[in-house]
Amino acid sequence: MYSEIRPFEEIRTLLAGLPEPCAQSVAEVRRRDALLTKPPGALGRLEDIVEWLAASQARPEPVIERPLVVVFAANHGVVAKGVSAFPSDVTRQMVDNFKSGGAAINQICNAFGAGLKVFELALERPTRDFTQAPAMEEDEVAATIAYGMEAARGADLLIPGEMGIGNTTAAGAIYAALYGGPAARWTGRGTGVDDAGLARKNDAIDAALALHAEYLRDPLEILRRLGGREIAAIMGAILGARLNRIPVILDGYVACAAAALLHAMRPDAIAHCVAGHVSAEGAHAQVLARLGRKPLLDLGMRLGEGSGAAVSLAIVKAALACHRDMATFESAGVSGKSN
């Protein structure tokens, strides 16, 4: 399963040497935008989107020809604490559903011409219950990050998604560790736990925060102790995309835990990422505020799988189509402003 081993130090080194957004490509986009047959600024955030694509791809004429959703699936030991409304078996069952084309993300990818790849991360071997011990070992985390880094290969826009019964508990623990507890500030009902289930979820996270308290200043240690393999892989996917100049659309509550960890290590490590949507799960809106990201969509979605971000891909494609294919005032013979 793991293609390569990179200890945490290699990841820190990698973070120190990320390619910068391309200011020259942004300037080219702005130059063309001013010529298009519309009042300046009238396309609002669609105009910003094209600048983000250009900056991230380092192309004055950005392209979206091979957008890709990658879904990482993993299982979580903390499910033993009764934190989810569904059993762990559902992770494997949903992977099969992705593969046979029956999930929401399949339909959204089909609708907008995105590719979909599903990666299983040792489903038969859940992470350890983080109320008892660190969820993972360092070499396992580093190898999973490295694995995720390869996932974007061949894409020109990446949407990392996830599936994992129990993973909103892992994400909630990460947010509480990064931004301060108690758990209840950050958590939601995930796939739909009842009040008792939510209380078990919060108790599990608060217990883990106490158990691991002295190690939670380092985001990579937070990931190792409280996270999950899909979150590590998404972190890798975001990093790999940056290294290969591939813009990223962030999905919701769980996927953003990976972005939040990167952001905590180096705020501009996610400069190539936009927030596809704000999830209805837990305190995702507050997470986005911490990340300085305004979501493209606010539709009350809370499904994971990359689904919210994949819907927002349509907006990104529309933005690029307008910029690329609109006529200019000159070519269309349209008069400019009269005052």
Next chain:
Amino acid sequence: MYSEIRPFEEIRTLLAGLPEPCAQSVAEVRRRDALLTKPPGALGRLEDIVEWLAASQARPEPVIERPLVVVFAANHGVVAKGVSAFPSDVTRQMVDNFKSGGAAINQICNAFGAGLKVFELALERPTRDFTQAPAMEEDEVAATIAYGMEAARGADLLIPGEMGIGNTTAAGAIYAALYGGPAARWTGRGTGVDDAGLARKNDAIDAALALHAEYLRDPLEILRRLGGREIAAIMGAILGARLNRIPVILDGYVACAAAALLHAMRPDAIAHCVAGHVSAEGAHAQVLARLGRKPLLDLGMRLGEGSGAAVSLAIVKAALACHRDMATFESAGVSGKSN
């Protein structure tokens, strides 16, 4: 240009006999939704969208096979008052741009498989300057509404849009008349007027409110005195869609003036309409609140042409694709909730 004459009384009669949303189709949609491989409610507003389509089409399995954007173009006498940053000639030039495929709306329609039709409403003959006289005659308004009613023919989802230099002034006047002035509460910079232009715009509207004050209790009189042909045609398009069980996505500041007039006559006259986006123009957000509509998108767009609503078509299509094509728990062999 006008296919038929219908005086205002016929329009009032028509409004009294609109077909109702289909509750049985909504019940069928909910029944199927509960079977799909996702936690209940996890697709958020995507689930509501399918219910709206089913209610409006009166189909338990709604379809979007022929979505259509119709753009009505018209000119406005009040432009003589210096209310716009662009000359009236631009209306015709942009119609040509639509026809040759160079405008933003062309690219968005192409991106999402929507048809586009453009209707010119006597561009060579602007409405009268409403600071001096009613903009239109009753028979002209009624005939334009009737013309608009035919525009949706053959579509299964309709997006009415507009182009008309000066028409944010007409829309602002309608909002001020419906909801209370002064003009400055409702207006924005349109295509980008400077401070002096905005002052002229507000002055023109306030002058018109005073001139026509005693006739502004009737929404159809507001339309006749302060509106424009594209707004009348959009009103007709919304009505025609309702009569033919075609759901409507409302666009922004100008298009919603037509919806607001209908809503003032009968609030549930726009039950088959969702708000595609909230525009950055003027007080569109407050207009949507008055109409009881939460927009699907908030992207700072303010272009008109149906562009914001056309971007939101992607969300509507994704919602329907999920509902129609997702596997059920049973068919996919996915376990249900464990608590």
